[in-house]
Amino acid sequence: MVGGLSLVAGGGSRAAEIHQLPSGLGERWHVPAPPSPTLSELFAASPRDAGWAGFLLAQADRTKPLLWVQDRMAIIESGRIYPPGLGGGELIHVETRDAKLALWAMEEGLRCSGLSGVIGELWGDPSALDFTATRRLAVAAERSRVPCWLVRLAGTANLSGARMRWRVASMPSIANPFDPRASGSPAWEAELFRARGHQPGRWGVAHEAGAFHLAAASGRGALGEVERLRA
């Protein structure tokens, strides 16, 4: 699913015309992706917003086992991953006492080419997570060609060696065709605020039928409302 760079409309954040997109789900959209697997950093808008998990899983390749590392604080504050909700595919879950061990486990995982990806969740701004640590992860990921996502819960975007840095928040979901009161396919507001070789941008995206779709531009909930009015 991680395609090459093939941006459709609305790369920038000012996208009045995107508002006028016919239904949003018509446009296929590819997540801006680095040419080869590397470290991406992902900031959750809020620890009580798990929207990023859906955004991330929609891109993840599940043919091989996935290593998911959570530090203890992340588990307490925003929950432990729940395999039935993550779809099929093998999974190894690692729970660590602190960020230092979590980073060690991630690096250890990145040395193993038998994994399809490494996801690490860290809470706050631990002192162990400095530029050197992120740089190490990036180098390890590039060497063994295993994609790595560093997920920051309640963290601030300080200096980092990550090649792509995202900020992801939930957005009101796409209208459900069968039940107007229920939520439909999830949608996210994804902001790429720093990337090597890419234009930063901000998109409203939804994921349905195995593909990403451009749902709305920066205006929060814009398309959802349009859809609802139409329904």
Place this chain on the structure above:
Amino acid sequence: MERWARSSDFGPDDPVVLTVEGTHGPIIHAVTQAAAERGARAGSRLTDARAIDPALVAVPADPAGDEALLERLARWSGRWSPLVEVDGANALRLDVTGVAHLFGGERKLVADVQTRFAVAGLSTRVAMAPTAAAAWALAHYGDPTAVICGKDTGAKLADLPVAALRLPPGATRTLERLGLKTVGMLAGIERRSLARRFREADNPVDALDRALGRKPEPLTSVPTSRSPRALLKLEEPATHPEAPSQALERLIPDLVQQLQRRHLGARRLTLIGFRVDGSTAVASVATSIPSREPKHLQRLIADKAAALDPGFGFDAFALEASWAENLASAQDSLVEEPSGTREVARLVDRLSVKLGPDNVRRPQPHESHLPERASGWGPALEKAEPVCTPKSVRPQRMLDRPEAIAVVYATPEGVPRRFVWRRAVHDIARVEGPERIAPEWWRERSTARLRDYYRVEDQSGRRYWIYREGLIGDGRGGLPEWYMHGLFG
């Protein structure tokens, strides 16, 4: 004696005695027929025997070799019964309960044992009895031909000397001095008066009970195979903290060679450091798939080995694969590129060693409707089970403990409108539900309440999985409570 006779060039008529070193010079361990006729007796001193007949030839005995032979025979005796025990220095004990019919009856079984041992060049005295002690007594002191007894054990034992009860020599002597020469005479004495006169360990009543089956005597079978083990002895005790790591470097190739020879792979490795003061230090690691790759094994155990406390110094190390599984030789590929599954298994090993096996886990599904039960976690070191995908939508994340939330909803069973979780108000924009999950009455108390799960989405699009526990008026408590259980991605 017969083992020695097979490999020596003395004739059968030479008066030869085998000797072991005693406190006061050599003691005769075993004698040939010819030597016995000339007055040599096992247990007497060599000098005494030489005084009777100076022509005796003394050859040092090899007790260790005898022991090894006996153990080999014990394993070989597995052909008759799965439960075989080495009993003392010269006996094997077989539990043949329910086995005899496979050989065409008890008599045929005993005859088979005798002929097969005779073919191997060893003479035997075989006895079969309802209890192990009785069989031992009959084999050692009974009729030299095969003895089989059933209900008449007591009668058959009655004529045997009291030594047949395997009491310590002191107790046997005391009994003989008292004039109680045979087992039958002993059985005639009142139990209480016997019990009072002997200590617990050498009580003839106890021995009699075991022989007659009034007291159990379990059998400890010989282990079928020893786990691979490499040993390193040091000339001088080593107190240097590097010592275990250096010992490991020498032990691992040795162990790997043993594993290779037996086509095994280690699942658990134990490094034991023997300290000079008689204590030991143990480091142990486990692997998720059998492995005999030196580099991997070394990397796993190195950290733990380095942390061993030398105390007053180690003078020996042993590395043991205490749990090994079959592993056929395999080649990864022509180029140096290990297969994915093996790579992952190695990763799991490394993580489990450092973080503890409880912190590195794989999903382990259960047949249950309760969401927290349906998805358990098992150590990643064990085999992976396929995750079954549920029929209904499940969140990506679950709180370990559902958190109580305050909810505004239309009573009694309406949909929620607004809730407060962790002191923040969430207005519910869209809601789907309820999905009713009944408690598992066969597992929980009768007061457990059902759960109505709702998928809710708040104003900013965050989606949650909340539930109401119970119904108004279900007779299992007061007003229903609401809980936050999961977060959708």
